[in-house]
Amino acid sequence: MHLTREAKKKKTKKAILAAAVELFSINGFEKTSISQLAKTAGVGKGTVYSYFKTKQDLLLAFCEDELEYIHEQLNTRTNQDAPVFEQLVTVFMAEFEYVTRNPEFGRLYMQEIVFPKKLLAEKHKEGENKFFEMIFPILLKGQERGEIRQEFELLHLCGHFFAIYLLLLHAWYSDFIATSEAEAALRTLFTQAFVGLQPSTATTHHAEAQS
Amino acid sequence: MHLTREAKKKKTKKAILAAAVELFSINGFEKTSISQLAKTAGVGKGTVYSYFKTKQDLLLAFCEDELEYIHEQLNTRTNQDAPVFEQLVTVFMAEFEYVTRNPEFGRLYMQEIVFPKKLLAEKHKEGENKFFEMIFPILLKGQERGEIRQEFELLHLCGHFFAIYLLLLHAWYSDFIATSEAEAALRTLFTQAFVGLQPSTATTHHAEAQS
């Protein structure tokens, strides 16, 4: 048999991940030791490290699994005909709620995603692309519909919104805003971004955009 | 003598910080052990921990010292009469260059500042305020001069720019942009923010801002 081996590996990996979810949820990330986790998963300590390079990797793997699920759900649920503004609020709030539901996981995940070790940057680009893939089509449609200026590149637009999302999370983690205030804050920031910071009469002498 | 005691403590603290700077610079943060550091500083291991709660705290303390210096320099050097746009570019690029000069320190610093442990959030608000204090007066003057819309709250404006700054660093740490491209990217994002994402003819049906 050729499949049995691979199948077993998958099963072991799942067992380790399951143990991780269980123990991290109960005791938190830092208070869970790898040996304890290995025992729960029914494997040796070394085995854990042959599936995950690092304790953090284990957490990130779990987070990414969960996020993928959230993203799929979002893709099927968002109303493609609503205004861009509203679609973005929906998407961002879903992400926000997921990340902040378990602050400890979310924090470690975002720390690694936003400011990755340079060597691992490549790996995370992929993960972030998931996020960009979500809002990319929304913004594209927005440009087609004339809700968003067409002279800006889509990538830069995505970046702009990602920036606002980062700020939202930062504000929450720093206790500047409570969970209940998040949506209002997001809308305020979006409004600023849409309308623009300068008065509409101003001369845009600095508007030489870059690729 | 009453001062001797305090003076001695300061001296010890400086010695520890100095050892940290030296060893971190040579071997990096993770490869420097506390016992090694303690030996270099000429104190016991426990003493290090009576001055700094954690190994990370040690690094953050160092970073904050350095940042303070940068901020002072900036306050005296920026041209208060230049357009807001240009002043902001100057300030942000200075910060950017400092943070990315030593990627490892900058990374750990930003990780902790942007997504702090909830319990320590209070402590870091202070640190961030330094940043806001830098751009607050610039934006205020911008509003007075009519370069920036007056219907937005200054705090939200600061937030908007901080968001862009975070994105810039993120893009750099993720290898999306190189050091040499940073300023151009920053200008592009600023332009987007100033001009606004929606066409100037669009109806702003969503413009109910929040406090």
Add this chain to the structure above:
DNA sequence: GGTAAAAGTCGACCGTGGTCATTTTTAACA
């Protein structure tokens, strides 16, 4: 100075994350 309490220092000690030589399991072939 003598002395007792408070402040500061110390390094042996603990549990941890991570490694690696060794052992066990699997797959392939005669």
Add this chain to the structure above:
DNA sequence: TGTTAAAAATGACCACGGTCGACTTTTACC
């Protein structure tokens, strides 16, 4: 089935970050 080489699992082991009670120095008061 028996043999063997590769793949996978293992846990003793290591260096580290951080703790703690024992120890030394400083202070304040007589």
